[in-house]
Amino acid sequence: MPTKTTVPEDHRDDARPQFVLEALREHRHFVMCAHEKPDGDVLGSGFALGLALKAMGKTVHYFLDDEVPRNLRFLPDADKTQRTFEGIDPSALYVFMDMSDRARADDALAAVPRAQIINIDHHLGNKRFGRWNYVLEAEAATGILVLNLIGGLRQTVTEDIATCLLTAIISDTGCFLYSNATPSTLRVAATLQDLGADKDVITEQLYQTRSFSGQKILGRVLDDFVLTDDGICYSTVSQKLLESFGASHEDLEDVVGALRAVDHCEVAALLKESPDGSYRLSLRSRGRVNVMEAARALGGGGHFRAAGATLAGPLADALDRMLTAVRAEMEAERARG
Numbered sequence: 185m186p187t188k189t190t191v192p193e194d195h196r197d198d199a200r201p202q203f204v205l206e207a208l209r210e211h212r213h214f215v216m217c218a219h220e221k222p223d224g225d226v227l228g229s230g231f232a233l234g235l236a237l238k239a240m241g242k243t244v245h246y247f248l249d250d251e252v253p254r255n256l257r258f259l260p261d262a263d264k265t266q267r268t269f270e271g272i273d274p275s276a277l278y279v280f281m282d283m284s285d286r287a288r289a290d291d292a293l294a295a296v297p298r299a300q301i302i303n304i305d306h307h308l309g310n311k312r313f314g315r316w317n318y319v320l321e322a323e324a325a326t327g328i329l330v331l332n333l334i335g336g337l338r339q340t341v342t343e344d345i346a347t348c349l350l351t352a353i354i355s356d357t358g359c360f361l362y363s364n365a366t367p368s369t370l371r372v373a374a375t376l377q378d379l380g381a382d383k384d385v386i387t388e389q390l391y392q393t394r395s396f397s398g399q400k401i402l403g404r405v406l407d408d409f410v411l412t413d414d415g416i417c418y419s420t421v422s423q424k425l426l427e428s429f430g431a432s433h434e435d436l437e438d439v440v441g442a443l444r445a446v447d448h449c450e451v452a453a454l455l456k457e458s459p460d461g462s463y464r465l466s467l468r469s470r471g472r473v474n475v476m477e478a479a480r481a482l483g484g485g486g487h488f489r490a491a492g493a494t495l496a497g498p499l500a501d502a503l504d505r506m507l508t509a510v511r512a513e514m515e516a517e518r519a520r521g
């Protein structure tokens with residue numbers, strides 16, 4: 185057992201997991217928390233850590249003010265999420281996963297005091313909003329940090345845990361397609377498969393199963409997209425279109441990826457109208473242009489190759505602001521040579 189050290193109230197040494205490990209060992213009650221529009225990384229990470237903590241005799245709740253997306257309902261413990269704070273001990277620690285900023289968490293979590301927050305994340309520019317922070321920006325998925333923690337806790341990676349963590353990795357690497365899938369990421373994935381994670385079930389659910397409305401909307405987006413001379417490929421999805429197919433934002437996963445695949449596209453942009461008339465912008469880069477900076481200029485954030493922001497309407501203004509921000513980043517990239 186490592187020797188006990190006192191956790192400083194505001195420690196910033198967050199690349200090492202030791203303080204988070206102490207908090208996980210010493211506390212009894214935990215709540216796993218997800219960001220809005222939960223994905224395979226945040227849910228897989230939460231269920232994996234939850235399963236390990238329960239094996240240590242701890243109490244674990246999964247707070248999710250949302251439904252588990254259809255394609256992630258195969259995950260162990262996916263049926264145990266709750267939308268209320270019922271049964272949660274007042275002393276519980278809240279584990280915020282996979283978010284650079286606590287504002288990305290469900291609004292219902294806004295009242296959780298910093299003193300009760302553990303922040304585990306791999307996004308660039310993480311705000312270190314927890315009392316305990318464990319942030320590794322170079323890792324492909326939060327799930328890899330969770331695997332480190334489970335190892336640090338000397339807990340067994342069961343088949344269920346391995347499935348959750350491989351889901352996290354497969355989700356955040358686009359099935360190993362993106363450049364964040366390094367040799368080390370692939371080795372971790374192979375180890376998880378050795379430990380019993382069912383790769384075929386995961387890839388079938390995440391990449392080979394699309395909703396009827398999602399496919400219909402993809403068709404419409406591909407029919408309507410614009411490719412500018414400077415390589416910006418964009419399209420929009422209106423509320424009317426979403427409603428006509430009975431589609432939700434969940435059905436739009438990967439649509440922006442289809443735009444990015446267009447030849448000569450440097451940056452892909454998809455604007456999805458929200459019920460309040462604002463637009464949710466998703467940006468994807470082919471690898472030269474830093475779309476995180478473009479998203480930041482628009483009040484959002486993300487990663488170098490994948491980022492997003494929320495833009496006020498009307499559509500023409502939102503498109504204008506998007507094009508300006510992306511072009512500024514293209515200019516900055518050219519200036520860097």
Ligand SMILES: [Mn+2]
Nearest residue numbers: 225282326356
């Ligand atoms: Mn992630």
